[in-house]
Amino acid sequence: MMEEIECKPPTQLIVEASINSTDHPEKNNSGEALSPSCSNILTKIHAGYFRISLSLGCQALLWKILTQPNGVSRDVLHVFSKLPSTACLLLWCLAALTHISLTLVYALRCYFQFDLVKAEFSHHIGVNYLYAPWISWLALLQSAPILLQNSSLLYMILCWTFIVPLAMLDIKIYGQWFTTEKRFLSVMANPTSLISVIGNLVAARAAAQMGWKESAVCMWSLGMVHYLVLFVTLYQRLSGQNSLPTILRPTFFLFFAAPSMGSLAWNSITGTFDTTSKMLFFFSLFLFVSL
Template identity: 65%
Template sequence: MVKAEFLHHVGVNYLFAPWISWLLLLQCSPWVDQKTGVYLSLWWTLVVPVVALDLKIYGQWFTTKGTKYNLTAVANPTSQMSVIGNLVGSTAAARMGWSETAMILFSLGMVHYLVLFVTLYQRLSGSDKLPAMLRPVFFLFFAAPGVASLAWGSISGKFDTTAKMLFFLSVFLFMSLVCRPLLFKKAMRRFNVTWWAYSFPITVLAIAATEYAEEVKGKIADVLMLILASMSMLVTFSLVILTLFNSKMLLPDNDPFFSSSAVTPVPHHLPTIVTRTTPLDIRRNY
Protein backbone atom coordinates (compact mmCIF):
# COMPACT_ATOMS: atom_id res chain seq x y z
CA MET A 1 0.00 0.00 0.00
CA VAL A 2 2.80 2.43 0.88
CA LYS A 3 4.64 1.54 -2.32
CA ALA A 4 1.51 2.21 -4.36
CA GLU A 5 1.11 5.65 -2.80
CA PHE A 6 4.81 6.37 -3.22
CA LEU A 7 4.51 5.77 -6.96
CA HIS A 8 1.21 7.64 -7.38
CA HIS A 9 1.35 11.30 -8.42
CA VAL A 10 -1.32 12.26 -5.85
CA GLY A 11 -0.72 9.71 -3.10
CA VAL A 12 2.98 10.51 -2.74
CA ASN A 13 2.13 14.01 -1.52
CA TYR A 14 0.13 12.61 1.39
CA LEU A 15 3.32 11.02 2.72
CA PHE A 16 4.22 14.51 3.93
CA ALA A 17 1.12 14.67 6.15
CA PRO A 18 2.37 12.70 9.19
CA TRP A 19 5.68 14.58 9.30
CA ILE A 20 3.89 17.92 9.04
CA SER A 21 1.54 16.93 11.85
CA TRP A 22 4.36 15.81 14.13
CA LEU A 23 6.37 18.97 13.45
CA LEU A 24 3.36 21.07 14.40
CA LEU A 25 2.87 19.04 17.57
CA LEU A 26 6.56 19.47 18.38
CA GLN A 27 6.29 23.25 18.11
CA CYS A 28 3.27 23.50 20.41
CA SER A 29 4.32 20.84 22.91
CA PRO A 30 4.51 22.28 26.46
CA TRP A 31 6.77 19.44 27.66
CA VAL A 32 9.65 19.86 25.19
CA ASP A 33 11.67 23.05 25.48
CA GLN A 34 12.84 24.45 22.16
CA LYS A 35 16.40 24.93 23.40
CA THR A 36 16.98 21.36 24.56
CA GLY A 37 18.64 18.43 22.86
CA VAL A 38 15.38 16.48 22.88
CA TYR A 39 13.75 19.10 20.67
CA LEU A 40 16.76 19.09 18.35
CA SER A 41 16.76 15.30 18.08
CA LEU A 42 13.05 15.18 17.34
CA TRP A 43 13.40 17.97 14.80
CA TRP A 44 16.09 16.07 12.90
CA THR A 45 14.02 12.88 13.05
CA LEU A 46 11.03 14.63 11.49
CA VAL A 47 12.79 16.87 8.97
CA VAL A 48 15.04 14.24 7.37
CA PRO A 49 12.07 12.31 5.85
CA VAL A 50 10.67 15.59 4.51
CA VAL A 51 13.95 16.42 2.78
CA ALA A 52 14.22 12.86 1.47
CA LEU A 53 10.77 13.16 -0.10
CA ASP A 54 11.81 16.54 -1.51
CA LEU A 55 14.76 14.95 -3.25
CA LYS A 56 12.49 12.31 -4.73
CA ILE A 57 9.71 14.62 -5.92
CA TYR A 58 11.64 17.74 -6.90
CA GLY A 59 14.35 15.67 -8.53
CA GLN A 60 11.83 13.93 -10.76
CA TRP A 61 10.36 17.22 -11.85
CA PHE A 62 13.46 18.40 -13.67
CA THR A 63 15.65 15.33 -14.20
CA THR A 64 13.35 12.49 -15.27
CA LYS A 65 13.00 12.03 -19.01
CA GLY A 66 9.62 11.57 -20.61
CA THR A 67 6.24 12.94 -19.60
CA LYS A 68 5.35 10.56 -16.78
CA TYR A 69 6.90 12.61 -13.97
CA ASN A 70 7.07 16.03 -15.58
CA LEU A 71 5.68 18.79 -13.40
CA THR A 72 3.08 19.70 -16.01
CA ALA A 73 1.82 16.11 -15.95
CA VAL A 74 1.80 15.40 -12.20
CA ALA A 75 1.14 18.84 -10.69
CA ASN A 76 -2.05 19.00 -8.63
CA PRO A 77 -3.16 20.90 -5.50
CA THR A 78 -1.85 18.15 -3.21
CA SER A 79 1.66 18.85 -4.52
CA GLN A 80 1.69 21.90 -2.25
CA MET A 81 2.01 19.61 0.77
CA SER A 82 5.69 19.23 -0.06
CA VAL A 83 6.03 23.01 0.16
CA ILE A 84 4.14 23.12 3.46
CA GLY A 85 6.43 20.43 4.88
CA ASN A 86 9.50 22.57 4.22
CA LEU A 87 7.88 25.69 5.64
CA VAL A 88 6.73 23.97 8.83
CA GLY A 89 10.23 22.57 9.29
CA SER A 90 11.61 26.06 8.75
CA THR A 91 9.37 27.47 11.47
CA ALA A 92 10.46 24.78 13.91
CA ALA A 93 14.13 25.46 13.13
CA ALA A 94 13.71 29.22 13.59
CA ARG A 95 12.12 28.75 17.00
CA MET A 96 15.14 26.89 18.31
CA GLY A 97 17.51 29.57 16.98
CA TRP A 98 18.75 27.85 13.83
CA SER A 99 18.13 30.81 11.53
CA GLU A 100 20.40 29.63 8.71
CA THR A 101 18.80 26.19 8.59
CA ALA A 102 15.40 27.82 8.71
CA MET A 103 16.35 29.99 5.72
CA ILE A 104 17.47 26.93 3.77
CA LEU A 105 14.16 25.15 4.25
CA PHE A 106 12.21 28.36 3.63
CA SER A 107 14.07 29.02 0.37
CA LEU A 108 13.64 25.42 -0.76
CA GLY A 109 9.91 25.55 -0.14
CA MET A 110 9.23 28.98 -1.61
CA VAL A 111 11.21 28.47 -4.82
CA HIS A 112 9.31 25.31 -5.61
CA TYR A 113 6.06 26.95 -4.51
CA LEU A 114 6.49 29.67 -7.12
CA VAL A 115 7.10 27.09 -9.85
CA LEU A 116 4.21 24.95 -8.67
CA PHE A 117 1.85 27.89 -8.26
CA VAL A 118 2.47 29.11 -11.81
CA THR A 119 2.01 25.59 -13.18
CA LEU A 120 -1.29 25.10 -11.35
CA TYR A 121 -2.44 28.60 -12.29
CA GLN A 122 -2.16 27.69 -15.95
CA ARG A 123 -4.53 24.72 -15.46
CA LEU A 124 -2.39 22.29 -17.38
CA SER A 125 -3.24 18.61 -17.83
CA GLY A 126 -1.96 17.52 -14.42
CA SER A 127 -4.50 19.53 -12.44
CA ASP A 128 -7.37 17.83 -14.29
CA LYS A 129 -6.40 14.39 -12.97
CA LEU A 130 -7.67 15.14 -9.47
CA PRO A 131 -10.96 13.35 -8.71
CA ALA A 132 -13.95 15.47 -7.72
CA MET A 133 -13.92 13.81 -4.30
CA LEU A 134 -10.50 15.38 -3.59
CA ARG A 135 -11.45 18.93 -4.52
CA PRO A 136 -11.36 20.10 -0.87
CA VAL A 137 -7.56 19.99 -1.21
CA PHE A 138 -7.89 23.13 -3.35
CA PHE A 139 -7.83 24.91 0.01
CA LEU A 140 -4.12 24.11 0.11
CA PHE A 141 -3.73 26.96 -2.37
CA PHE A 142 -3.96 29.49 0.45
CA ALA A 143 -2.47 27.22 3.11
CA ALA A 144 1.03 27.42 1.60
CA PRO A 145 1.38 31.24 1.67
CA GLY A 146 -0.25 31.28 5.11
CA VAL A 147 2.35 28.88 6.49
CA ALA A 148 5.03 30.86 4.65
CA SER A 149 3.98 34.06 6.42
CA LEU A 150 4.27 32.35 9.80
CA ALA A 151 7.63 30.84 8.86
CA TRP A 152 9.04 34.17 7.76
CA GLY A 153 7.70 35.80 10.91
CA SER A 154 9.59 33.23 12.98
CA ILE A 155 12.78 33.77 10.97
CA SER A 156 12.72 37.58 11.05
CA GLY A 157 11.43 37.79 14.60
CA LYS A 158 8.39 39.88 13.70
CA PHE A 159 5.48 39.94 11.28
CA ASP A 160 7.16 42.32 8.85
CA THR A 161 6.33 43.43 5.31
CA THR A 162 7.27 40.12 3.68
CA ALA A 163 5.09 38.17 6.09
CA LYS A 164 2.22 40.59 5.50
CA MET A 165 2.50 40.18 1.72
CA LEU A 166 2.30 36.40 2.04
CA PHE A 167 -0.65 36.77 4.41
CA PHE A 168 -2.50 39.05 1.98
CA LEU A 169 -1.91 36.54 -0.82
CA SER A 170 -3.35 33.81 1.38
CA VAL A 171 -6.45 35.89 2.15
CA PHE A 172 -6.96 36.67 -1.55
CA LEU A 173 -6.73 33.00 -2.56
CA PHE A 174 -9.11 32.09 0.26
CA MET A 175 -11.68 34.62 -0.96
CA SER A 176 -11.25 33.37 -4.53
CA LEU A 177 -12.16 29.83 -3.49
CA VAL A 178 -15.01 30.88 -1.21
CA CYS A 179 -16.60 32.80 -4.09
CA ARG A 180 -16.69 29.61 -6.19
CA PRO A 181 -18.85 27.12 -4.26
CA LEU A 182 -19.76 25.20 -7.42
CA LEU A 183 -16.18 23.95 -7.55
CA PHE A 184 -16.86 21.87 -4.43
CA LYS A 185 -20.45 20.88 -5.25
CA LYS A 186 -19.69 17.27 -6.16
CA ALA A 187 -17.34 16.80 -3.22
CA MET A 188 -19.96 18.09 -0.75
CA ARG A 189 -22.78 15.74 -1.73
CA ARG A 190 -21.74 13.16 0.83
CA PHE A 191 -19.38 13.29 3.79
CA ASN A 192 -15.88 12.11 3.06
CA VAL A 193 -12.63 12.05 4.98
CA THR A 194 -11.22 14.52 2.45
CA TRP A 195 -13.40 17.19 4.06
CA TRP A 196 -10.69 17.45 6.71
CA ALA A 197 -8.65 19.28 4.07
CA TYR A 198 -10.76 22.34 4.93
CA SER A 199 -9.62 22.53 8.54
CA PHE A 200 -5.85 22.93 8.31
CA PRO A 201 -5.73 25.79 5.76
CA ILE A 202 -8.41 27.80 7.58
CA THR A 203 -6.67 27.27 10.91
CA VAL A 204 -3.33 28.37 9.46
CA LEU A 205 -4.96 31.46 8.00
CA ALA A 206 -6.56 32.25 11.37
CA ILE A 207 -3.18 31.96 13.13
CA ALA A 208 -1.58 34.22 10.53
CA ALA A 209 -4.43 36.70 11.01
CA THR A 210 -3.72 36.66 14.74
CA GLU A 211 -0.06 37.48 14.14
CA TYR A 212 -1.08 40.23 11.74
CA ALA A 213 -3.55 41.73 14.23
CA GLU A 214 -0.93 41.75 16.98
CA GLU A 215 1.49 43.57 14.69
CA VAL A 216 -0.92 46.11 13.18
CA LYS A 217 -3.21 46.69 16.19
CA GLY A 218 -6.20 47.95 14.21
CA LYS A 219 -9.94 47.32 14.33
CA ILE A 220 -10.12 45.85 10.83
CA ALA A 221 -7.32 43.42 11.62
CA ASP A 222 -9.06 42.42 14.86
CA VAL A 223 -12.35 41.80 13.05
CA LEU A 224 -10.60 39.73 10.40
CA MET A 225 -8.87 37.72 13.11
CA LEU A 226 -12.17 37.04 14.92
CA ILE A 227 -13.94 36.01 11.72
CA LEU A 228 -11.22 33.59 10.65
CA ALA A 229 -10.79 32.19 14.16
CA SER A 230 -14.54 31.61 14.43
CA MET A 231 -14.59 29.91 11.05
CA SER A 232 -11.70 27.69 12.07
CA MET A 233 -13.43 26.60 15.27
CA LEU A 234 -16.75 26.04 13.49
CA VAL A 235 -15.22 23.99 10.68
CA THR A 236 -13.12 21.87 13.02
CA PHE A 237 -16.00 21.22 15.42
CA SER A 238 -18.34 20.34 12.56
CA LEU A 239 -15.82 17.92 11.08
CA VAL A 240 -15.35 16.22 14.44
CA ILE A 241 -19.11 15.72 14.81
CA LEU A 242 -19.52 14.48 11.24
CA THR A 243 -16.62 12.10 11.65
CA LEU A 244 -18.13 10.67 14.83
CA PHE A 245 -21.42 10.02 13.06
CA ASN A 246 -19.61 8.49 10.08
CA SER A 247 -16.91 6.59 11.93
CA LYS A 248 -17.46 3.50 9.78
CA MET A 249 -15.79 5.34 6.93
CA LEU A 250 -12.53 5.29 8.91
CA LEU A 251 -12.72 1.59 9.82
CA PRO A 252 -15.20 -0.04 7.42
CA ASP A 253 -16.58 -3.51 8.06
CA ASN A 254 -15.22 -4.76 4.76
CA ASP A 255 -11.70 -3.52 5.42
CA PRO A 256 -9.35 -5.95 3.64
CA PHE A 257 -6.90 -6.04 6.54
CA PHE A 258 -9.44 -7.09 9.16
CA SER A 259 -11.34 -9.39 6.84
CA SER A 260 -8.18 -11.20 5.84
CA SER A 261 -7.07 -11.60 9.44
CA ALA A 262 -10.45 -12.89 10.59
CA VAL A 263 -10.72 -15.67 8.00
CA THR A 264 -8.39 -18.62 8.34
CA PRO A 265 -6.96 -19.44 4.93
CA VAL A 266 -7.23 -22.99 3.62
CA PRO A 267 -3.88 -24.51 2.64
CA HIS A 268 -3.64 -24.99 -1.10
CA HIS A 269 -1.83 -28.31 -0.80
CA LEU A 270 -4.82 -30.06 0.80
CA PRO A 271 -7.01 -32.01 -1.60
CA THR A 272 -10.47 -30.71 -2.35
CA ILE A 273 -13.30 -33.15 -1.62
CA VAL A 274 -16.33 -32.75 -3.84
CA THR A 275 -19.58 -34.34 -2.69
CA ARG A 276 -22.62 -34.90 -4.81
CA THR A 277 -26.18 -35.08 -3.60
CA THR A 278 -28.37 -37.71 -5.22
CA PRO A 279 -32.19 -37.90 -5.22
CA LEU A 280 -31.95 -40.86 -2.83
CA ASP A 281 -30.09 -38.72 -0.27
CA ILE A 282 -32.76 -36.05 -0.50
CA ARG A 283 -35.54 -38.56 0.19
CA ARG A 284 -33.63 -39.92 3.20
CA ASN A 285 -33.40 -36.43 4.72
CA TYR A 286 -37.14 -36.14 4.62
Protein backbone atom coordinates in the same frame (compact mmCIF):
# COMPACT_ATOMS: atom_id res chain seq x y z
CA MET B 1 1.60 11.30 -22.25
CA MET B 2 -0.57 13.98 -20.66
CA GLU B 3 -3.71 11.95 -21.25
CA GLU B 4 -2.14 8.85 -19.72
CA ILE B 5 -1.18 10.71 -16.56
CA GLU B 6 -4.52 12.46 -16.16
CA CYS B 7 -6.37 9.17 -16.53
CA LYS B 8 -4.67 7.75 -13.46
CA PRO B 9 -7.17 7.24 -10.65
CA PRO B 10 -6.71 8.96 -7.30
CA THR B 11 -4.85 7.19 -4.53
CA GLN B 12 -7.94 5.92 -2.76
CA LEU B 13 -9.15 4.18 -5.91
CA ILE B 14 -5.77 2.53 -6.36
CA VAL B 15 -5.83 1.31 -2.79
CA GLU B 16 -9.33 -0.06 -3.05
CA ALA B 17 -8.55 -1.73 -6.35
CA SER B 18 -5.66 -3.54 -4.69
CA ILE B 19 -7.86 -5.29 -2.15
CA ASN B 20 -7.53 -9.00 -2.50
CA SER B 21 -10.48 -11.30 -2.26
CA THR B 22 -11.56 -11.85 1.33
CA ASP B 23 -12.10 -15.49 0.56
CA HIS B 24 -8.34 -15.96 0.85
CA PRO B 25 -6.79 -14.51 4.00
CA GLU B 26 -3.71 -12.41 3.27
CA LYS B 27 -0.32 -13.09 4.70
CA ASN B 28 2.41 -10.77 5.82
CA ASN B 29 6.11 -11.03 5.12
CA SER B 30 6.42 -13.65 7.85
CA GLY B 31 3.69 -15.81 6.36
CA GLU B 32 1.16 -15.05 9.10
CA ALA B 33 -2.46 -15.06 7.95
CA LEU B 34 -4.62 -11.97 8.46
CA SER B 35 -8.31 -12.01 9.18
CA PRO B 36 -10.51 -10.51 6.42
CA SER B 37 -11.70 -7.63 8.66
CA CYS B 38 -8.16 -6.71 9.69
CA SER B 39 -6.98 -6.93 6.10
CA ASN B 40 -9.78 -4.63 4.91
CA ILE B 41 -8.95 -2.02 7.55
CA LEU B 42 -5.23 -2.01 6.76
CA THR B 43 -5.97 -1.84 3.05
CA LYS B 44 -8.30 1.14 3.32
CA ILE B 45 -6.20 3.20 5.76
CA HIS B 46 -3.89 4.94 3.30
CA ALA B 47 -1.65 7.96 3.89
CA GLY B 48 -4.45 10.32 2.91
CA TYR B 49 -6.08 9.75 6.31
CA PHE B 50 -3.25 11.71 7.90
CA ARG B 51 -5.09 14.80 6.67
CA ILE B 52 -7.21 14.44 9.82
CA SER B 53 -4.29 14.68 12.23
CA LEU B 54 -2.65 17.32 10.04
CA SER B 55 -5.66 19.61 10.29
CA LEU B 56 -5.98 19.08 14.05
CA GLY B 57 -2.27 19.65 14.60
CA CYS B 58 -2.31 22.87 12.59
CA GLN B 59 -5.32 24.09 14.56
CA ALA B 60 -3.47 23.41 17.81
CA LEU B 61 -0.44 25.26 16.46
CA LEU B 62 -2.57 28.23 15.41
CA TRP B 63 -4.22 28.36 18.83
CA LYS B 64 -0.84 28.41 20.55
CA ILE B 65 0.48 31.15 18.24
CA LEU B 66 -2.54 33.34 18.96
CA THR B 67 -2.00 33.09 22.71
CA GLN B 68 1.69 34.04 22.56
CA PRO B 69 3.10 37.60 22.47
CA ASN B 70 4.68 37.40 19.01
CA GLY B 71 4.91 41.10 18.33
CA VAL B 72 1.16 41.67 18.13
CA SER B 73 -0.47 44.71 19.65
CA ARG B 74 -1.46 44.65 23.29
CA ASP B 75 -5.16 44.96 22.50
CA VAL B 76 -5.10 41.94 20.20
CA LEU B 77 -2.99 39.97 22.66
CA HIS B 78 -5.42 40.85 25.45
CA VAL B 79 -8.30 39.38 23.43
CA PHE B 80 -6.52 36.14 22.57
CA SER B 81 -5.10 35.74 26.07
CA LYS B 82 -8.66 35.18 27.26
CA LEU B 83 -8.88 31.97 25.26
CA PRO B 84 -9.19 29.08 27.72
CA SER B 85 -5.91 27.23 28.13
CA THR B 86 -7.82 24.04 28.90
CA ALA B 87 -9.42 24.09 25.45
CA CYS B 88 -5.99 24.49 23.87
CA LEU B 89 -4.67 21.55 25.87
CA LEU B 90 -7.66 19.38 24.97
CA LEU B 91 -7.27 20.24 21.29
CA TRP B 92 -3.60 19.29 21.39
CA CYS B 93 -4.38 16.02 23.20
CA LEU B 94 -7.05 15.19 20.62
CA ALA B 95 -4.63 15.91 17.78
CA ALA B 96 -1.87 13.86 19.42
CA LEU B 97 -4.17 10.91 20.14
CA THR B 98 -5.54 10.94 16.59
CA HIS B 99 -2.09 11.10 15.04
CA ILE B 100 -0.64 8.39 17.25
CA SER B 101 -3.57 6.11 16.40
CA LEU B 102 -3.19 6.70 12.67
CA THR B 103 0.56 6.21 12.91
CA LEU B 104 0.16 2.84 14.63
CA VAL B 105 -2.39 1.66 12.08
CA TYR B 106 -0.24 2.82 9.18
CA ALA B 107 2.80 1.12 10.70
CA LEU B 108 0.82 -2.13 10.66
CA ARG B 109 -0.09 -1.42 7.05
CA CYS B 110 3.60 -1.01 6.22
CA TYR B 111 4.29 -4.40 7.77
CA PHE B 112 1.34 -6.39 6.47
CA GLN B 113 0.53 -4.50 3.24
CA PHE B 114 3.91 -3.21 2.12
CA ASP B 115 3.04 -3.60 -1.56
CA LEU B 116 0.26 -1.05 -1.17
CA VAL B 117 2.65 1.35 0.56
CA LYS B 118 5.05 1.02 -2.37
CA ALA B 119 2.15 1.72 -4.72
CA GLU B 120 1.43 4.94 -2.82
CA PHE B 121 5.09 5.93 -2.97
CA SER B 122 5.12 5.41 -6.74
CA HIS B 123 1.86 7.25 -7.40
CA HIS B 124 2.05 10.92 -8.38
CA ILE B 125 -0.74 11.83 -5.93
CA GLY B 126 -0.23 9.28 -3.15
CA VAL B 127 3.41 10.20 -2.60
CA ASN B 128 2.44 13.75 -1.62
CA TYR B 129 0.35 12.48 1.29
CA LEU B 130 3.44 10.79 2.73
CA TYR B 131 4.48 14.28 3.83
CA ALA B 132 1.43 14.56 6.10
CA PRO B 133 2.61 12.30 8.97
CA TRP B 134 5.89 14.19 9.39
CA ILE B 135 4.19 17.59 9.10
CA SER B 136 1.72 16.51 11.77
CA TRP B 137 4.52 15.48 14.12
CA LEU B 138 6.25 18.84 13.64
CA ALA B 139 3.00 20.74 14.21
CA LEU B 140 2.31 18.77 17.39
CA LEU B 141 5.86 19.35 18.60
CA GLN B 142 5.66 23.10 18.03
CA SER B 143 2.22 23.38 19.61
CA ALA B 144 3.00 21.15 22.59
CA PRO B 145 2.26 22.51 26.07
CA ILE B 146 5.16 23.81 28.12
CA LEU B 147 6.94 20.48 28.36
CA LEU B 148 9.89 20.98 26.02
CA GLN B 149 12.06 24.05 25.61
CA ASN B 150 12.90 25.02 22.03
CA SER B 151 16.60 24.96 22.88
CA SER B 152 16.56 21.60 24.66
CA LEU B 153 18.47 18.66 23.23
CA LEU B 154 15.37 16.45 23.12
CA TYR B 155 13.45 19.08 21.16
CA MET B 156 16.25 19.35 18.60
CA ILE B 157 16.53 15.59 18.22
CA LEU B 158 12.78 15.23 17.66
CA CYS B 159 12.70 18.13 15.20
CA TRP B 160 15.49 16.74 13.05
CA THR B 161 13.98 13.27 13.27
CA PHE B 162 10.87 14.64 11.58
CA ILE B 163 12.65 17.07 9.22
CA VAL B 164 15.06 14.55 7.66
CA PRO B 165 12.26 12.41 6.09
CA LEU B 166 10.77 15.59 4.61
CA ALA B 167 14.11 16.45 3.03
CA MET B 168 14.42 12.93 1.62
CA LEU B 169 10.96 13.17 0.08
CA ASP B 170 11.94 16.55 -1.39
CA ILE B 171 14.94 15.00 -3.10
CA LYS B 172 12.78 12.19 -4.44
CA ILE B 173 9.93 14.32 -5.78
CA TYR B 174 11.75 17.46 -6.89
CA GLY B 175 14.55 15.40 -8.39
CA GLN B 176 12.08 13.49 -10.55
CA TRP B 177 10.66 16.75 -11.87
CA PHE B 178 14.08 17.58 -13.29
CA THR B 179 15.46 14.21 -14.34
CA THR B 180 12.62 11.78 -15.10
CA GLU B 181 10.98 12.25 -18.47
CA LYS B 182 7.63 10.72 -17.48
CA ARG B 183 7.43 12.75 -14.26
CA PHE B 184 8.04 16.30 -15.43
CA LEU B 185 6.41 18.99 -13.31
CA SER B 186 4.15 20.13 -16.14
CA VAL B 187 2.67 16.62 -16.28
CA MET B 188 2.72 15.47 -12.65
CA ALA B 189 1.77 18.69 -10.83
CA ASN B 190 -1.54 18.60 -8.96
CA PRO B 191 -2.93 20.47 -5.92
CA THR B 192 -1.69 17.77 -3.52
CA SER B 193 1.86 18.71 -4.56
CA LEU B 194 1.42 21.77 -2.35
CA ILE B 195 1.64 19.50 0.71
CA SER B 196 5.37 19.22 0.06
CA VAL B 197 5.61 23.02 0.14
CA ILE B 198 3.78 23.17 3.47
CA GLY B 199 6.13 20.51 4.83
CA ASN B 200 9.18 22.61 3.99
CA LEU B 201 7.65 25.71 5.57
CA VAL B 202 6.68 23.91 8.78
CA ALA B 203 10.21 22.52 8.94
CA ALA B 204 11.58 26.05 8.42
CA ARG B 205 9.57 27.33 11.37
CA ALA B 206 10.77 24.46 13.56
CA ALA B 207 14.40 25.14 12.60
CA ALA B 208 13.95 28.85 13.32
CA GLN B 209 12.63 28.10 16.79
CA MET B 210 15.74 26.03 17.50
CA GLY B 211 17.93 28.96 16.45
CA TRP B 212 19.14 27.32 13.22
CA LYS B 213 18.56 30.40 11.07
CA GLU B 214 20.51 29.21 8.02
CA SER B 215 18.69 25.88 7.93
CA ALA B 216 15.38 27.69 8.39
CA VAL B 217 16.08 30.06 5.50
CA CYS B 218 17.14 27.10 3.35
CA MET B 219 13.88 25.21 3.97
CA TRP B 220 11.81 28.38 3.62
CA SER B 221 13.37 29.33 0.29
CA LEU B 222 13.01 25.76 -0.99
CA GLY B 223 9.33 25.75 -0.09
CA MET B 224 8.46 29.21 -1.42
CA VAL B 225 10.31 28.81 -4.72
CA HIS B 226 8.53 25.55 -5.44
CA TYR B 227 5.25 27.14 -4.36
CA LEU B 228 5.66 29.84 -6.98
CA VAL B 229 6.46 27.24 -9.62
CA LEU B 230 3.50 25.06 -8.63
CA PHE B 231 1.15 28.02 -8.38
CA VAL B 232 1.96 29.22 -11.89
CA THR B 233 1.82 25.69 -13.32
CA LEU B 234 -1.51 24.81 -11.72
CA TYR B 235 -3.00 28.26 -12.35
CA GLN B 236 -2.38 27.86 -16.07
CA ARG B 237 -3.40 24.22 -16.30
CA LEU B 238 -6.44 23.89 -14.07
CA SER B 239 -9.47 25.30 -15.85
CA GLY B 240 -11.83 24.63 -12.96
CA GLN B 241 -12.99 22.08 -10.44
CA ASN B 242 -14.19 19.74 -13.17
CA SER B 243 -10.58 19.05 -14.12
CA LEU B 244 -10.03 17.17 -10.85
CA PRO B 245 -11.76 14.13 -9.37
CA THR B 246 -14.32 14.93 -6.69
CA ILE B 247 -12.16 13.42 -3.97
CA LEU B 248 -9.36 15.90 -4.73
CA ARG B 249 -11.40 19.10 -4.92
CA PRO B 250 -10.84 20.02 -1.23
CA THR B 251 -7.11 20.19 -2.00
CA PHE B 252 -7.74 23.54 -3.71
CA PHE B 253 -7.60 25.07 -0.23
CA LEU B 254 -3.91 24.16 -0.07
CA PHE B 255 -3.34 27.15 -2.34
CA PHE B 256 -3.75 29.57 0.57
CA ALA B 257 -2.41 27.21 3.25
CA ALA B 258 1.11 27.43 1.82
CA PRO B 259 1.54 31.24 1.85
CA SER B 260 -0.09 31.53 5.27
CA MET B 261 2.37 28.97 6.65
CA GLY B 262 5.14 30.82 4.85
CA SER B 263 4.12 33.99 6.65
CA LEU B 264 4.34 32.27 10.04
CA ALA B 265 7.67 30.67 9.18
CA TRP B 266 9.21 33.96 8.05
CA ASN B 267 7.92 35.63 11.19
CA SER B 268 9.77 33.01 13.24
CA ILE B 269 12.94 33.44 11.18
CA THR B 270 13.13 37.24 11.43
CA GLY B 271 11.44 37.60 14.81
CA THR B 272 9.10 40.31 13.50
CA PHE B 273 5.97 40.43 11.39
CA ASP B 274 7.68 42.42 8.65
CA THR B 275 6.68 43.32 5.11
CA THR B 276 7.41 39.87 3.69
CA SER B 277 5.21 38.20 6.30
CA LYS B 278 2.45 40.72 5.67
CA MET B 279 2.63 40.20 1.90
CA LEU B 280 2.26 36.44 2.28
CA PHE B 281 -0.55 36.88 4.81
CA PHE B 282 -2.59 39.20 2.59
CA PHE B 283 -1.94 36.99 -0.43
CA SER B 284 -3.24 33.94 1.43
CA LEU B 285 -6.24 35.97 2.59
CA PHE B 286 -6.98 36.94 -1.02
CA LEU B 287 -6.77 33.31 -2.15
CA PHE B 288 -9.04 32.26 0.71
CA VAL B 289 -11.69 34.77 -0.32
CA SER B 290 -11.30 33.80 -3.98
CA LEU B 291 -11.74 30.10 -3.31
